[in-house]
Amino acid sequence: MTAVISATNLSKYYGNVLGLNEVTLDIAGGITGLLGPNGAGKSTFMKLITGQMKPNIGHVTVHGRKVWNNPAIFRGIGFCPENDVFYEEMTGFEFVTGLLRFYGFSPSEIKDRAARALDIVELTKDKDRLIRGYSRGMRQRVKFAQAIAHDPEIVILDEPLSGLDPLGKRKLIKLIKDFKAEGRTVLVSSHVLPEIEALTSEMVLIHQGKILAQGDIPYVRELIESHPHMISVRSSDPRALAARFVGDRSIQKMSFGPDGRTLVVETHKRDDFFGRLTGVVVEGGIEIEEISSPDDNLQAVFEYLVGK
Amino acid sequence: MNAKKAVREVFGFFLSLGRRTGKTRVFALLGLVPVILAVVVRVVLHGRTGDMAAVFTEVLMVFFLQFYIVILALFYGTSVVAEEVEGRTLSYLITRPLPKPAILLGKYAAYSLLMFLMVAVSLTFSFFIMNAGRLADARLYPAFLGYLGVLGLGILAYTAFFTFLGTFLKKAILVGLVFGFGWENVIQYFPGSTQRFSVVHYLKSLLPYRPMGGGGGGVALLLFRLEPTPPSLAVAMLALIAGAFLALACWLFRTKEYLYEE
Numbered sequence: 001m002t003a004v005i006s007a008t009n010l011s012k013y014y015g016n017v018l019g020l021n022e023v024t025l026d027i028a029g030g031i032t033g034l035l036g037p038n039g040a041g042k043s044t045f046m047k048l049i050t051g052q053m054k055p056n057i058g059h060v061t062v063h064g065r066k067v068w069n070n071p072a073i074f075r076g077i078g079f080c081p082e083n084d085v086f087y088e089e090m091t092g093f094e095f096v097t098g099l100l101r102f103y104g105f106s107p108s109e110i111k112d113r114a115a116r117a118l119d120i121v122e123l124t125k126d127k128d129r130l131i132r133g134y135s136r137g138m139r140q141r142v143k144f145a146q147a148i149a150h151d152p153e154i155v156i157l158d159e160p161l162s163g164l165d166p167l168g169k170r171k172l173i174k175l176i177k178d179f180k181a182e183g184r185t186v187l188v189s190s191h192v193l194p195e196i197e198a199l200t201s202e203m204v205l206i207h208q209g210k211i212l213a214q215g216d217i218p219y220v221r222e223l224i225e226s227h228p229h230m231i232s233v234r235s236s237d238p239r240a241l242a243a244r245f246v247g248d249r250s251i252q253k254m255s256f257g258p259d260g261r262t263l264v265v266e267t268h269k270r271d272d273f274f275g276r277l278t279g280v281v282v283e284g285g286i287e288i289e290e291i292s293s294p295d296d297n298l299q300a301v302f303e304y305l306v307g308k
Numbered sequence: 309m310n311a312k313k314a315v316r317e318v319f320g321f322f323l324s325l326g327r328r329t330g331k332t333r334v335f336a337l338l339g340l341v342p343v344i345l346a347v348v349v350r351v352v353l354h355g356r357t358g359d360m361a362a363v364f365t366e367v368l369m370v371f372f373l374q375f376y377i378v379i380l381a382l383f384y385g386t387s388v389v390a391e392e393v394e395g396r397t398l399s400y401l402i403t404r405p406l407p408k409p410a411i412l413l414g415k416y417a418a419y420s421l422l423m424f425l426m427v428a429v430s431l432t433f434s435f436f437i438m439n440a441g442r443l444a445d446a447r448l449y450p451a452f453l454g455y456l457g458v459l460g461l462g463i464l465a466y467t468a469f470f471t472f473l474g475t476f477l478k479k480a481i482l483v484g485l486v487f488g489f490g491w492e493n494v495i496q497y498f499p500g501s502t503q504r505f506s507v508v509h510y511l512k513s514l515l516p517y518r519p520m521g522g523g524g525g526g527v528a529l530l531l532f533r534l535e536p537t538p539p540s541l542a543v544a545m546l547a548l549i550a551g552a553f554l555a556l557a558c559w560l561f562r563t564k565e566y567l568y569e570e
Contacts, residue, residue, distance in 0.1 A: 014567065050403050054565050069562060071405045079403040083568070085396040089328045098324070101317040102404040104309040146400070 004029055004154060004185045005049055009058035012044050012209075019044040021209040022058065027187060031180045033196030034189040036206035042189040043082055045206065046158045049187075050079045062154065075103065078147035082158035082189075084139055086131045092118060092142045093127040096149050103150045117149035118142070120175060137168035144172065154185045161195045173198050228252055229270040229293060233277070236287040238263040244280045248273075261289075314406045318414025319421075326422045331387075335380055335423075339430030342368045342376070346434035360438050365517050368434055369455065373511055377427060377462045378488040384419040385470025386480040388412060389557075393566045409558035416471050416554065423463050431456055454516035461546045462511045468550040469507070472557040475564070496534075503535065507549060510542040 003026035012019040020041045036042050047053040049060050051067040051074070059066065062073050087095060096114040105113065118127045121141035126134070131142065140160060147155055157176070161169045176199055180186055190196050196203050205212040235241050238256055242263050245251050250269040257264055267273045281288055309317070326332060349363055389412065392398035401411050435452050442448060466488070473480040473487075495506040503509045513536040537545065 047399075050399075052399055052402055052565075053567075069408070071407055074403055074405045077403065079399065081396070081399040083396045083399070087325055087397060087400075089325060094324070098321045099400060099404065101321060102309070102314070102401075102406050104313065104317075104405075 002028060005060070005062050005187065006064075007045075007049070007058065007060045010045075010048060010055050010060055011057035012041075012048060012053060013056050018209045020048065023206075023209075023211055024058075025204065025211055025214070027185070027204075029183065029185045030202060031176065031186040031188060031200035033200050033203035034187060034206060035191070035193060035196045035203050036189075037191050040191075040206045041209040042191075042206055043158055044209070046079075046082075046156055046187070046189060050077065050156055075150070076153040078150065078152035078155045080143050080147040080155070080157040080160050082162070084136070084163070086139065086142075088132040089130065091128050091130055092123050092134065092138075092145070095131055095142060096146050099146050100149055105150075113149050113151070114145075117145040120148065121145045122171070136163045137165060140164055140168065140172065144175065148179065152184070155179060155187070157186065157188045159189055159191070161190060161192070169195070169198075228266045228268055229273075231265045231267065231270070231273060232257065232262055232290075232292045233265065233288060234259075234262045234290040236261075236289070240284065241280065241286050244284060245276070248276060250276075309405055311407050311410050314410035315414040315417065318401075318406065318411050319418045322415045322418035323421060326384075326418055331383060332422060332426075335383070336426050336429075338376065338379075339426050342371050342430055342434040343437065345371070346437040350437055350440065360441075362517070364435065364438050365515060368438070369515065372427065372431065372455075372459055373462060373508060374493065376430070377423070377459055378466060378492065380423045380426065381463055381466030381470050382481065382484045382488050384423055385416075385467040386474035386484055388415045388419060388471045388474055389561060389566070390474040390478075390480060393568065396568050398566055408562045412471070412475070412558055412561045413554065416467060416557075420463055420467050423467065424460055427459050427463065428456060431459060451516040454514070458511050458514045458516075461514070461543065462507070465507050465510075465546045465549045468553040468557070472553040472560070475557040475560045499535070504537065504545075507546070509534070510537060510545045510549075513537040513542040514539055 005025075005027040007023050007025045010023040010025075011021055023041075023045065034042050034045065044053070048055055049062070049067060051070065054068050061067065062077065065073050067073060087098070090098065093114055096117055097110050100110045100113055115124070115127075118124050121144055123138060123141055123145065126138060131139065134142065140163065144157070144160060147157065155176075160176070161172060164172060173195075176186055176188065180200075188196065188199055201216040203216070204214045233241065234257075238261055242254050242256075245254065245265065250267050250272045251265055252268060253266040255264045256262065265273065277288075277291075280286065345368060349367070353360070353363065389398075392401060402408065432452075435455065436443070439445075439448055469487075470480070470484050473484050477483055492506050492508050496503050496508050496512070512534050536542075
């Protein structure tokens with residue numbers, strides 16, 4: 001494997017708070033997903049590899065060249081930040097052309113590249129509107145456009161799918177995959193497993209500033225599948241609902257919430273449970289008021305993985 | 309991209325962006341104050357053309373020198389870096405093939421030009437309204453250019469200092485207010501060499517007309533207690549102030565790590 005991005009003993013502290021702890025990692029071409037719960041260190045890692053932060057210990061290189069205070073390497077890197085921030089007084093077109101000026105392209109090339117990037121993200125029609133008037137999805141897409149407009153070899157996307165509706169997510173996932181098909185390196189962070197799963201089979205699990213695992217989806221899936229999920233179902237008749245699940249082998253434990261209207265289920269097979277629940281609700285005429293998963297988040301899964 | 313071209317591109321980006329912000333609209337409106345004052349003075353002193361130079365220097369230049377350019381430089385200078393950090397847009401700039409000093413210098417230059425244009429428009433109207441009765445007098449125009457030059461130098465020096473403050477401190481505005489309206493307003497009236505520790509001393513030393521030297525009244529005694537520095541030295545000092553603080557700001561911006569507040 002030829003490493004495009006390489007981190008060696010990379011550590012970052014915010015005062016006494018540990019942001020990243022001795023991370024050694026090689027990222028090769030193709031799409032790599034950086035998966036971890038909020039506060040795991042994903043954004044810190046991304047900021048270190050894009051030269052926005054200086055490591056306290058260790059170093060990070062892109063194609064063997066150091067990143068901090070080395071602007072030349074950014075000719076080949078496109079970065080899409082996590083924050084929903086822009087120069088709001090600009091139109092989408094001005095935003096992309098404005099940032100393209102910093103690559104030394106000629107004015108006509110800047111216009112061509114901006115038009116192409118905005119066309120890719122399907123913003124041509126709205127390119128002359130002020131960014132402050134854009135929807136969340138459009139803002140995410142224009143952010144993506146500025147990251148790819150200069151045709152970078154490496155694209156680094158920090159939570160690019162966050163806040164998008166399902167259709168917007170599907171479109172952006174397709175764009176990212178197209179980028180990979182062109183032989184580029186894409187690093188995408190997310191705290192949602194299915195998002196990473198939709199993009200790539202190659203992922204890095206990060207938690208509490210450490211790399212927990214690096215590998216393909218089946219391995220991680222297996223780890224996550226073995227973690228019991230807690231699901232809380234509030235309904236008009238929780239006991240009738242519980243009766244329907246008593247014989248279900250996917251259920252490990254059931255209890256009733258203090259309000260007497262909630263059934264709390266623990267299962268290893270979350271997808272199976274939800275599949276069954278739909279059938280039970282339809283057949284039994286039980287009214288469901290709310291379904292929530294008190295620990296259905298990566299934080300819980302990762303804590304389980306760490307404990308394991 | 310070489311550093312010069314990088315500065316030019318950043319300059320163009322922020323000149324275009326800066327002229328349409330709410331901040332620019334507010335400060336451009338503030339520039340109407342001396343114009344209105346000029347109209348009022350003109351009406352009150354109708355027919356007394358001889359007093360205009362003294363009145364202009366004592367009243368309007370005080371507004372320009374000790375308020376308008378200071379407040380402009382304070383808000384634009386401290387925001388060169390701070391608004392990128394607070395707005396979290398710094399990521400868009402420092403992940404480009406731009407040397408960090410070029411980002412700072414380009415934005416400084418763009419904001420300085422914006423401020424200069426605002427000041428120039430305001431000065432032009434107020435000066436020529438005040439002197440509407442003697443527009444045929446050829447001495448008027450070099451004096452106008454002299455005032456404009458002094459204000460331009462003031463913008464460059466103050467903005468460089470406030471840019472440095474904004475690069476260095478989180479609460480730069482507060483420190484800047486204390487400096488601009490505290491230190492500068494007090495120190496300039498100290499006798500002897502103490503007044504030379506203020507920027508405004510060098511600016512006042514360059515004014516084409518000074519009441520202390522030519523007939524200012526009681527107000528002038530308060531506003532222009534000046535032991536002037538020779539013009540060439542004053543220009544050199546202002547250039548040194550601007551250059552030194554810009555160099556410091558560039559060095560800091562290059563080495564310092566800016567973290568966004570969560």
